[in-house]
Amino acid sequence: MHTIEQLDDGRAVYLNGKRINVAEVPIFRKTLALNNQYYDLQRTHSAVHTYQENGKNYDIAFKVPRTVDDLRQKHQAYQEIAQSNSGMLGRTPDFLNTGMAVLAERADFLGHNQYADFADNARNYAKWVKANDIFISHALQNPQLNRQRAINAIPSGYAGVHTVERNQDGIFVSGAKMVNTMAPIADDLLIFNPPELLLEPGDTSYAVAFATPLNNPGVKIICRKLLDHPGYTTADYPLSNLLDEIDAYIIFDHAFIPWSKVFVDNNVEMSNRFFIDSGMFIHTSHQDEVRGITKLELATSLAIRVAHVLGLDGFLGVQEKLGRLTANLELIKGTITRSEDQGHLDQFGIYTPSLQALQAVRSTLPSYYDQALRVTQHLAAGSMVGTPGYAEFDGDNATILKQALTTDRATATERTRLLNLAFDLTSAGFGQRQLMYEYYHGGNPMRIRSQHYQHADLTAGNHMLDSLLAEHVD
Template sequence: MTLLDTTDTGRGLLTADRYRAELDDGRELYLDGKRISDPAGHPAFKPAADEIGRLLDLQHHPDHQDLLTWQDPATGQRLARAYQPPRTVEELRVQRRSAEFWHAESLGQHGRSPAFMASIAVGLYDFRHQLEKARTGFGTNAEAWYHHTSRNDLVLSHALGDPQIDRSADPVDDPDLALRVLSENERGIVVRGAKQLTTLAPLAHEVLVYLSASFAQRRGEQFVVWFALPLNTPGLVTLCREPLGSSPWGHAHPLGARFDEQDAMLFFDDVLVPWDRVFLLRESELARTGLGRINAWSAYIGHVRYRERLRTLLATATLVAESIGVDGFRNIQEDLGTLAGYAELTEYFLDAAEARATVTDSGLLAPGDTAASRVWSAEVAGKAVDIVRGIGASGLLMQPTANDLANPRLRPHLDRYMRGRGIDAEHKSRLFRLAWELTGDGFGQRQDLYEFVHRGDLARNRINLYRRYDQSSVRERLQRLIAEPTTSPEVQS
């Protein structure tokens, strides 16, 4: 079957069992120098795969089906709600409510949730007419790929950034600095290079490859390409970073184990991309304008996820403050109020995106521009984490393990000196370990860095905001004000 087979209705909504089985697809996946044959069964990935599977199973639960799924009018199938192309404000808002449910279940830790990536597939589908104008067949490919992903409920990843080799150099002079098209033939295009940082790649079915905003500085149309591939494509090699959800000392890491989405480098070793999986080729201006267009819904859904992360940080900080009796201190309440303000502002940004929604040329309703809210989110992300760290302070570093608590020689000391206000040492230990995992250990630091980098270069985003902001009316009033000399009022004697 090719993507252009419109008679295929796919396999429908994923279940946990089917999802785990489909990851055992022969992909070339490496962790710590060893090839991994079945990521869903490997200890480094199994807890995260099981968590995604648990959430996918909720789509079949009668209590959640109407929220998490929708009926495709073309096939009568129930599909994941995140794949629904919204055409009305209500359809946009139900996507938001569906994403809120998913991200509440994952405590705002799933940056590359299936709900997020499905919205990018919707964006590509929306942009299909522009792609078709650029080259006959590419828009059809985009539409076919959207139907393929939605009707099979595929879990997706995306790859944008180039390797960090020498960012001062130009890929034209050193082609290994960016993924490039080597050649074209009757079967498709051949690409060589690498992409970072591909979050969720070991746990996804397919990857969508396109360009980050930094590509505008490049010369050479051979670097301008959009396509999608299964992660078991021959010649595509996936290298994972060190897992963050385990400890050699056996400490519990409930967040890291369940929500470490993994980040990976993708190496394209002269990979053939079939023509029906190519969406854009050698069209720099189209790629530049299309980047924001296809991400319109993902930016909106991403803000839903960030709202839940802020709510999680606020609730954690409050519980920590209560557990050590500082919740009544004025400075602590001020810090908690700052976090509450951050969480509340995300609601305003989402409401504004809905209020400013516009109909695209394909008839979908796209959320209003969220560029300013993305800049704000990156600016406050580190501050939110610092507040939790400041309240927990040194207590975040020194908490007993489960084995410490089980040691009869240590336990009396722990009960006496490591308890909290109204809670025993064991409960306090679990709470503070949760706070440390959110803010301080490898998983917490990865999540913090993710918030800073995944929205793109902060300085560039600020500059783009400045350049795009319409100051014309205010500038005109000021120019009129200063056009004539200021006259002083006559002094009355």
């Protein structure tokens, strides 16, 4: 865990056209405080959040799961971390740290070149992250410039990150990555390519994977516009004035990466295999979907609370809408549990959750979350849009507003806070970013569903079909 002042380490962070000191941005300070709950929970709830190995304590994310009970403990830890930020921080340290745990054991496939042993590099890096419990973020998505052309056919050089020079000490890289969540407040950045956009043979220089500190002189972090509302309190914007996950566009300008931090270089096959074959994809997916449950439960609870406070929950039609939401939540919870119960030991002795179950969640949860937001919008409607600013309760109209907006179900201030939360989550820029994040952070939903169908185990169903379709002699 670090303080926000420690992030004034020379990193080049830009906001609204100017280079900034991260510590001077209020919403960054608040986001870091919530992110640090990952570390706080290791002290306050160590029975769940830590484990011992060789006489030392480590965060449970770093534990290599060997049994279903190991996955269940990690599930509980992920859930408690997510609950500390209402499921709104998708890239807390436990996300990539659980990937580091398995990378250390599955890295052999990466091989070596004349300068470096990439497998050893990956193992050593994973062990270093674990020993120091640092916060690493990652950037894998290439800028969406022209997806109809090969990455090497886009002349600007910013269609991805590519090697421009190498020597006996390391490589120099230039280029860009489109979305990097939490980069301004992370310690290290892990760069690799997404598995769903496979590189082609001509893309060799883009076939890289490496780690670098954020204060690397060749790295620039260009933040998107912030989503908070200065001048208003959290009573008006209870989420967007509490945190911002801070997506950024990353530029590499002849940045030096020592060989010890390189995991793939000029190898299209290894680049395409890196995320999947390292085991990081499936184990980070487990963490990600547990966090998704937390966020879905918040959205479901909000819809139900709004219906109650506005006196709508006695109508059968509203109850049916809310019942769909609670059923959706139960289905997602059950599928996550199934992913754990139907896991298996891989060839490395790592207990691995069911990918089919996790992909079912990943392909479905975004639409369930969207549905919960839409129900809240439908129920709150004009009441939400017409809610006065919270400062009005200290103004000239305070007395009449408190009288006019108080009901037998909520005081005027309670009602206002709830409707402000409903607007923040369902309709404000913060809420819309969160919705888009759920749809796309895990990859193209259409591609996910296509892959799910292709890997479905329908042995029993096909057996029944064959039996019914077989010719029978009456």
